[in-house]
Amino acid sequence: MKYSGxxxxxxxxxxxxxxxLGGILAVLWLSSLTALAYLPIRPLVGGEGYVIxxxxxxxxxxxxxxxxxxxxxxxxFDDGPTPQLTAPILDILQTYHVPATFFWVGQNVxxxxxxxxxxxxxxxxxxNHTWHHPTGLLTPFRATQEVESTRRVIYQTIGRKTxxxxxxxxxxxxxxxxxxxxxxxxxxxxxxxSEDWRVKNFSVAQMVEQVLSNIKPxxxxxxxxxxxxxxxxxxxxxPPIVQALPLILEALHQQGxxxxxxxxxxxxxxxxxxxxxxxxxxxxxLPPTSPAPHPGG
Ligand SMILES: [Zn+2]
Numbered sequence: 001m002k003y004s005g006x007x008x009x010x011x012x013x014x015x016x017x018x019x020x021l022g023g024i025l026a027v028l029w030l031s032s033l034t035a036l037a038y039l040p041i042r043p044l045v046g047g048e049g050y051v052i053x054x055x056x057x058x059x060x061x062x063x064x065x066x067x068x069x070x071x072x073x074x075x076x077f078d079d080g081p082t083p084q085l086t087a088p089i090l091d092i093l094q095t096y097h098v099p100a101t102f103f104w105v106g107q108n109v110x111x112x113x114x115x116x117x118x119x120x121x122x123x124x125x126x127x128n129h130t131w132h133h134p135t136g137l138l139t140p141f142r143a144t145q146e147v148e149s150t151r152r153v154i155y156q157t158i159g160r161k162t163x164x165x166x167x168x169x170x171x172x173x174x175x176x177x178x179x180x181x182x183x184x185x186x187x188x189x190x191x192x193x194s195e196d197w198r199v200k201n202f203s204v205a206q207m208v209e210q211v212l213s214n215i216k217p218x219x220x221x222x223x224x225x226x227x228x229x230x231x232x233x234x235x236x237x238x239p240p241i242v243q244a245l246p247l248i249l250e251a252l253h254q255q256g257x258x259x260x261x262x263x264x265x266x267x268x269x270x271x272x273x274x275x276x277x278x279x280x281x282x283x284x285x286l287p288p289t290s291p292a293p294h295p296g297g
Contacts, residue, residue: 044158045120048263049264050162050263051263052186053270055270056186056266058184058185058186059186061187061220064218065218067217070218070268070272072259073215073217073219073252073257074100074219074220074265075098075100075221076100076103076223077101077102078104078129078224078225078226079104079105079227080104080105080115080224081109081115081225081226083115085241086225089245090115090118095246096253099259099261100125100259101124102124102125103129103164104129105129106132106150107132108226109150109154109157117158120157123261124261125261125262127162127188128150128164128180129150129166129168131145131149131150132146134174135168135169135171135174137175143176143178147165147183163184163186165180165188166187167180167187167297168297169297191214191219192215193210194207194223194244196223196241196244207248208251211248211252212248223245225241
């Protein structure tokens with residue numbers, strides 16, 4: 001008799017213990033997606049490229065309107081980092097003293113942290129391009145995971161919490177962009193596609209011409225430093241983008257263009273807002289219309 005009263009208590013205690021344990025695990029899981037993953041214990045690498053100008057917060061931006069006299073453009077590279085493409089591209093950018101913006105895939109960031117750190121130390125800005133580069137409609141849960149796991153791995157590598165998001169393929173309506181905007185991220189699309197994703201019937205000279213013929217002040221140019229073999233020509237030692245990039249940089253430099261990161265481009269936009277622009281319009285981040293279906297991005 002004297003033990004009969006303790007058994008229910010034991011069961012009760014076990015139940016409470018399990019509940020507490022479950023609660024702790026749930027909190028740990030949630031915190032891995034949010035605050036605790038961002039405790040200030042990480043290395044801090046790179047410049048001041050992770051603060052959004054207030055007017056750009058939550059916006060979708062394809063290009064930035066600048067006066068014709070302000071010949072600044074931003075080069076962007078998607079889908080890396082990869083040793084085959086990112087490493088030579090970083091070397092070229094260093095040679096020409098050109099800062100750029102990389103929209104990287106989380107699983108590649110995790111795989112090649114040395115490249116990530118090198119890019120950040122060189123002053124390039126790193127953006128979020130999801131973990132898996134998914135296609136199709138995503139549940140809110142998966143969209144959150146894709147964005148936050150990538151933000152977290154970039155933070156764990158360079159100590160910066162990036163607010164710049166580019167959706168794979170430029171898709172605006174599959175759940176990713178609505179989630180990123182709910183977090184006040186800025187969505188960065190592009191106004192000039194280098195079409196470096198083309199594999200057949202597209203020469204290096206055509207790639208150069210494709211960029212040069214479409215460029216204008218405030219342009220955001222799309223290149224790729226990932227998704228591997230698609231960008232590697234089987235008949236050439238150097239990937240097409242690696243051949244084209246120096247030619248593009250030299251030609252644009254001769255035309256008087258200078259190169260900035262995406263956040264620097266937005267800052268230029270802010271600084272020139274009070275001045276009248278050449279076209280007479282005073283605002284322009286282009287509106288959030290959906291781009292045509294497109295293999296780029
Ligand atoms: Zn992509």
